[in-house]
Amino acid sequence: MNITKTDIDSLNAVLSVEIKEADYSEKVNSVLTNYCKTANIPGFRKGHVPMGMVKKQYGKSVLVEEVNKLLQESLHKYLTDEKLDVLGNPLPKKTEIDWDAADFNFEFDLGLAPEFVVDVVGKKAITHYNIVADNEMIDNQVKTITKQYGKLIAKTEVGEGDEITGVFTNEEKEINKETTLSLETLKGKKQIKALVGAKVGDIVTLKTKGMFADDHANETYFGISHDDAHGLDIEVALEIKEVNQREAAPLDQDLFDKLFGKDVVKSEEELKGKIKEDAERQFSQQSDQKLMDDAIEALIANTKFDLPGEFLQRWIQVSGEKPLTEEEAKAEYERSEKGLRYQLIEGKIRNEHKIQVTFEELKDYSKTMIKAQMAQYGQSNPSDEELDTIAARILANEDEVKRMSEQLNGKKLLDFFKEKTKLKTKEITYEKFMKEAYS
16 A cells, blocks of 8 residues: 655645555455355355355445545555644545546545744734722612612602513514512613603504614613624514512621621621722733734734645535535635634644643543632632532533533633733723723
């Protein structure tokens, strides 16, 4: 057997595989001999079927199976031994084979990964946001908490700031959603005016356009899809079932204990400090995600290389469960090209800078997560033996290992970007961050 590679260009090559009869005949004969012993053919006792009869009935199928098996094993070994970095899988140049021949020649197209250099630092600095919880946000959160833990006072007529429980309906969008909303969540002045003074049992017609500050609220209150929520401009009927005024809870030790446990927080000042700390911890995660997204976008934009596009479109066309048309494969390639580029860039970064996750790191990471979860339930000092036992159980779960590996890989890559990429830090409130980062 002989395999030769012919380069078409730097991104495309052809593999020629020559298989002689001597390469497969021994294996084919061995399989057929075993068939003679085990085949059930009418007119012959089991184990006494003539080889000629077995070859006539099974010879071609066994030949095809063994040659294909040899072909796939040889291709895999060649690509591994030659350390060829290929994209997709080898594609046969022709699919019709003359299986009556003794010797076979197969040809495969290869798509080769490009050579390129990754400039992690980059010329333009990436903004790393330091998102702070300002006094206005903290005060609003305190107000929300006191309302949430306050008393409900039933009313018969809607007043400003009241909560309404009712049913939204609209036949066109098939809306029939019972919900509770506060007038304070509404942005539209016309909608607020229409509701103030309405009574329990009334049906009020409202326009959805501009009703909420964020169109995503349409999903929550009307029970519609994300796509329908954007730019929703219809009329909905709200049948009012209940009206309640929420009396705020006092900022006392009883409330502090309900929120954080006994004597953890002892004053309004400490409450605000705790709210700020918790909020900024969450903001840090959003800031890191934004940094990761921006670093990836910069890497894709700054790292220039060609791809074997024609080959990849052909591979996409035949590699899925259902074959695609040329137009469908082209569209799918265009959708996935950016992701493929980053996949190659990330792989090169991980290899060159040895960013890998070891089993010990995964074990330590799982124990850290376990300790954090146990702390939420008041178990602040678990023993090493207890942690090891729980970690071993988690690491025996393949899905959990995969999930944690992805998280840890992402964390290590983020730490790498923070260390190597040119960054500029910008302090900003959460509201301004949302406008600037996702405008």
